[in-house]
Amino acid sequence: MTWMLIRLVLTLAFVGGVLWFAARLAKRRGLGQAGGLIEVVARQRMGRASSVTVVRIADRVLVVGATEEQVTLLAEVDGEAVEEALRERQPAAGEPAATPATGVLAGSVFDRGGWTAIVAQLRERTVRR
Structure with missing residues (x-):
């Protein structure tokens, strides 16, 4: 027993x-560092194997569609419009805020901000009014 x-x-x-x-x-080697040249601003899954991602590279903001086979540039967006849209989506002072998704785990199953947002949405749906 002690040996085990x-x-x-x-x-x-x-x-x-x-x-x-x-x-x-x-x-x-520089993996997993936040604040790099490339930043994933937002990601939305469109299906089982496809997603649309908003990526900031230096001063350019790109909308990219990704599937298992390829990555396609969909559009280039104004950076100020993206910043304003992100500010509008931020919760008010009394609401719980999700941590921003940055780094290697951003947008993955292990992203804490994603789970926090899901729990906040579920709480909002279950509150009796």
Whole structure:
């Protein structure tokens, strides 16, 4: 019994060490850094394997359609119009705010801001008026 517990602790320590090493390596190579040249402003899934993404690259804002096979430039939008639309969508002072989606996990299942927004919408739907 104690040998199994020791083995479990050593295995967890090994896995933790590998994850720590991978995180340091990724940080050293510049992966996962927020505030880079390319920023995903917004993403909307359109189907199982397709999405429309608004991307800011330096001072240009592009609307891109992405599927499993290709990425297509749909339009170039005015950056000021995008900023104003984002300001309009921000919650009022009393409402819970979702964290902005930046970094490697932005828009993925692991994005905390996405889950926060989903929970806020579900709460809004279940409130009795």
